[in-house]
Amino acid sequence: MTKRVAVFISGSGSNMQKLLESMKDDHPARACVVLSNDPRAGGLDIAEAAGVPTEVVRHEPFKGDRVAFEHALTGALAHHAPDLICLAGFMRRLTAGFVDPWRGRMLNIHPSLLPKYRGLNTHRRALEAGDAVHGCTVHEVTAALDDGPILGQAEVHVLPDDTEATLAARVLEQEHLLYPAVLARFAGGDRRPVMLR
Numbered sequence: 553m554t555k556r557v558a559v560f561i562s563g564s565g566s567n568m569q570k571l572l573e574s575m576k577d578d579h580p581a582r583a584c585v586v587l588s589n590d591p592r593a594g595g596l597d598i599a600e601a602a603g604v605p606t607e608v609v610r611h612e613p614f615k616g617d618r619v620a621f622e623h624a625l626t627g628a629l630a631h632h633a634p635d636l637i638c639l640a641g642f643m644r645r646l647t648a649g650f651v652d653p654w655r656g657r658m659l660n661i662h663p664s665l666l667p668k669y670r671g672l673n674t675h676r677r678a679l680e681a682g683d684a685v686h687g688c689t690v691h692e693v694t695a696a697l698d699d700g701p702i703l704g705q706a707e708v709h710v711l712p713d714d715t716e717a718t719l720a721a722r723v724l725e726q727e728h729l730l731y732p733a734v735l736a737r738f739a740g741g742d743r744r745p746v747m748l749r
């Protein structure tokens with residue numbers, strides 16, 4: 553049966569756009585909703601233009617109360633009945649209370665070759681470390697930040713004159729290939745990692 557996918561965003565939503573574009577024809581999943589914690593997220597317009605329902609759950613009113621924010625997320629998802637959640641540049645940390653019931657059904661994309669560089673500023677940290685190879689990872693989400701079984705990675709060679717911006721741009725190109733490839737495989741019931749080199 554076709555899987556229903558909720559995509560969570562906070563910003564421009566370029567990964568979300570690639571996921572939406574990929575879910576057609578004999579793909580085993582379809583997007584049922586795009587949810588943002590930020591009403592200004594550019595990705596909301598992209599989702600609406602693609603005919604995908606959107607939800608906004610602002611986090612500010614719940615400042616200091618992640619559990620209440622997560623209850624609001626659950627409420628907003630309810631009538632869309634997703635089978636899977638794809639975090640795609642969703643910039644809020646989720647607690648075990650939300651994550652655990654979705655264990656094995658929630659994916660995230662992270663701009664580093666995990667387990668290297670969990671958290672923020674991954675491109676800067678790779679450059680500062682003098683890494684020759686950087687990249688991105690899609691993984692199952694667990695309550696630990698940027699952790700969980702790895703479902704795919706794409707490598708990007710670091711060039712001598714790379715800046716944070718040039719490196720980020722090349723990693724993002726790979727994210728756009730990797731995330732749809734992983735989702736197609738995962739939604740079809742195959743958890744073997746997708747490795748792009």
Ligand code: GRF
Pocket residue numbers: 561562563564565566567568640641642661662663724727
């Ligand atoms: C991506 O680099 C993603 O890996 C990171 O945030 C960025 C989101 O970009 N977590 P976009 O909103 O998909 O364009």
